[in-house]
Amino acid sequence: MSLLEVSGLTVRIGGRPVVDDVSFALDSGDRLGLIGASGSGKSLTALAVLGLLPDGASVSGSVRLDGTELLGLGDRELSRIRGKRIAMVFQEPQTALNPLMRIGRQISEPLRLHSGLSRRAAATEAVSLAAEVGLPDPDRLVHSYPHELSGGQRQRVGLAIGLACRPALLLADEPTTALDVTVQAGVLRLLDRLVSERNTALLFISHDLAVVHQVCRRVAVLGSGRVLEQGTVSDVVRAPQHESTRALIAAARATSWVPASREVLS
Amino acid sequence: MTAPPGPTQPPGTTQPAEATRLLEAAQLHKAYRLPRTSLFAAAARRRAVDGVDLSLVSGRHLGIVGESGSGKSTLMRLLLGLERPDAGTVTYRGTRVQPGRQEWFRREVQVVLQDPRASLDPRMTVRRIVAEPLECLRVPGDARARVAEVLTAVGLTPDMADRYPHEFSGGQRQRIAIARALAPGPKVLIGDEPLSALDVVVRSSVLALLRGLADEFGLTLVLVSHDIGVVQQLCHDVLVMKDGVVVERGECARVLSAPEHPYTQALLSAVPQLPAEAL
Numbered sequence: 001m002s003l004l005e006v007s008g009l010t011v012r013i014g015g016r017p018v019v020d021d022v023s024f025a026l027d028s029g030d031r032l033g034l035i036g037a038s039g040s041g042k043s044l045t046a047l048a049v050l051g052l053l054p055d056g057a058s059v060s061g062s063v064r065l066d067g068t069e070l071l072g073l074g075d076r077e078l079s080r081i082r083g084k085r086i087a088m089v090f091q092e093p094q095t096a097l098n099p100l101m102r103i104g105r106q107i108s109e110p111l112r113l114h115s116g117l118s119r120r121a122a123a124t125e126a127v128s129l130a131a132e133v134g135l136p137d138p139d140r141l142v143h144s145y146p147h148e149l150s151g152g153q154r155q156r157v158g159l160a161i162g163l164a165c166r167p168a169l170l171l172a173d174e175p176t177t178a179l180d181v182t183v184q185a186g187v188l189r190l191l192d193r194l195v196s197e198r199n200t201a202l203l204f205i206s207h208d209l210a211v212v213h214q215v216c217r218r219v220a221v222l223g224s225g226r227v228l229e230q231g232t233v234s235d236v237v238r239a240p241q242h243e244s245t246r247a248l249i250a251a252a253r254a255t256s257w258v259p260a261s262r263e264v265l266s
Numbered sequence: 267m268t269a270p271p272g273p274t275q276p277p278g279t280t281q282p283a284e285a286t287r288l289l290e291a292a293q294l295h296k297a298y299r300l301p302r303t304s305l306f307a308a309a310a311r312r313r314a315v316d317g318v319d320l321s322l323v324s325g326r327h328l329g330i331v332g333e334s335g336s337g338k339s340t341l342m343r344l345l346l347g348l349e350r351p352d353a354g355t356v357t358y359r360g361t362r363v364q365p366g367r368q369e370w371f372r373r374e375v376q377v378v379l380q381d382p383r384a385s386l387d388p389r390m391t392v393r394r395i396v397a398e399p400l401e402c403l404r405v406p407g408d409a410r411a412r413v414a415e416v417l418t419a420v421g422l423t424p425d426m427a428d429r430y431p432h433e434f435s436g437g438q439r440q441r442i443a444i445a446r447a448l449a450p451g452p453k454v455l456i457g458d459e460p461l462s463a464l465d466v467v468v469r470s471s472v473l474a475l476l477r478g479l480a481d482e483f484g485l486t487l488v489l490v491s492h493d494i495g496v497v498q499q500l501c502h503d504v505l506v507m508k509d510g511v512v513v514e515r516g517e518c519a520r521v522l523s524a525p526e527h528p529y530t531q532a533l534l535s536a537v538p539q540l541p542a543e544a545l
Binding site: 038180183208213249250251254259 | 333334436461465466467468469470471473474492493494495496498499522523532533534535536537538539540541542543544545
């Protein structure tokens with residue numbers, strides 16, 4: 001039995017399928033990149049796993065975590081799973097964080113809710129989490145507000161919140177799209193390290209093949225809500241089976257920086 | 267052996283015997299006052315652009331790369347004459363560029379911004395949007411015909427002119443913004459991260475469009491971007507900026523494959539790379 005088993009997942013909005021018969025599985029510590037153009041259904045797939053679909057979306061199929069069906073669970077049951085067993089890191093830390101709440105409280109919130117830590121214990125834990133995600137001067141930083149942090153620091157806070165309860169599964173939806181390249185490189189390295197140290201399963205969503213390649217060996221390519229193909233990054237890139245996959249790879253090639261050494265080698 | 271399948275060389279690499287200098291900047295400085303932190307001390311200043319020289323040669327697309335806070339956007343605003351430098355000058359074909367109406371300059375140098383959702387007025391039809399620079403800059407000729415012409419040039423159709431921006435996809439909206447910039451028949455097109463809000467597939471098609479338009483209309487492009495891949499694919503020359511200063515400059519082929527400055531080296535080593543099989 002896999003940690004996460006998604007099978008036949010279909011999401012309809014206004015009767016139109018936006019996620020269409022999507023299936024994949026993740027074991028503990030597994031990583032899967034979910035890649036596709038905008039509108040291909042990547043984000044909705046992740047939101048469906050967490051039961052966070054927008055109003056008016058209807059969902060069918062099955063999402064099992066450790067064998068337990070998540071689809072159809074009520075908010076009460078889901079809120080015991082969200083943040084504890086499955087956590088999510090969003091694209092824009094600017095909007096994902098609460099601008100009125102100090103960083104430390106935001107990091108300790110899932111701990112207080114799920115692990116029943118006292119206020120003081122959770123606050124201490126928040127400082128050590130802040131240190132773990134490489135935030136400078138964590139003792140002081142936990143008292144600041146999101147606007148006082150840089151974009152990269154805010155996304156590190158997002159990671160700290162996501163990983164606070166040591167979830168079995170982390171969903172990351174384009175977590176570095178809003179960041180500068182050098183900052184992105186740091187956040188990706190951090191994500192890579194934390195996830196392997198904790199044996200957390202990772203579903204990493206991006207439209208950028210090069211970014212996915214930094215953290216995942218396996219990818220599923222989405223197009224118009226369907227999984228077009230699944231496999232290792234190198235297999236998919238070497239022998240894409242689908243026209244949309246070929247277009248995605250060609251576009252990545254046409255917009256990516258190519259180091260000189262590669263040019264000479266090939 | 268065939269040519270290496272590296273990035274496609276930007277077209278139009280052949281330089282006229284006598285290169286025309288279009289936009290030139292000499293020792294540009296611009297500082298902004300930061301918010302006060304103390305009642306008694308003077309507010310600190312941030313030198314956004316700190317002594318930049320550049321010269322845009324006709325037909326040689328220029329990339330300006332740098333990370334947030336490097337001063338690249340301030341430099342662009344100075345080049346566009348939207349901001350007055352504290353010191354230094356911007357000239358176009360030898361004539362001083364200064365903030366103000368400057369219709370002659372705006373006909374020659376146009377801009378495409380990052381987010382077409384913000385740069386296109388949602389209450390205006392595409393026709394009014396694209397024709398606006400023709401009116402404002404008093405460009406002679408049949409505006410209706412010109413709108414049809416530039417919409418076709420960017421891969422849209424003239425019958426789309428009566429629709430509103432929200433009826434288009436992100437990529438199409440950016441094409442509308444490009445059509446508006448082309449309308450007055452500029453010689454220089456400055457793009458401020460014009461491809462950053464687009465997803466990969468759309469990005470590559472708009473990139474190909476810019477390359478084609480530059481050829482077709484004899485445009486010289488200035489691309490202000492943090493996206494090194496896009497700059498490498500589109501530009502001949504590049505400036506690398508950090509803290510308001512140009513730390514390295516030269517031909518893309520050299521700077522982006524054998525960088526000399528430690529900052530350029532660090533920047534390039536941070537760029538995520540495609541799997542070897544994709545190259």
